Amino acid sequence: MKFINYLESISGVEIYPLVSLLIFFLFFIAVGVYLLKSGKDHFNDVSKIPLDNNEN
Helix, strand or coil, X not given: CCHHHHHHCCCCCCHXXXXXXXXXXXXXXXXXXXXXXXXXXXXXXXXXXXXXXXXX
């Protein structure tokens, strides 16, 4: 039996690709907004963390 036959037997299966696309799109937009809202100073500070030898 092919995989498509299993999917056809599930009622309402056509909504799953749409929901997964919507989740991916919303996550992509949220990451984009976070990157645009955080300033250049934030990224400069974060990039220096691995080289910082001060223990807090």
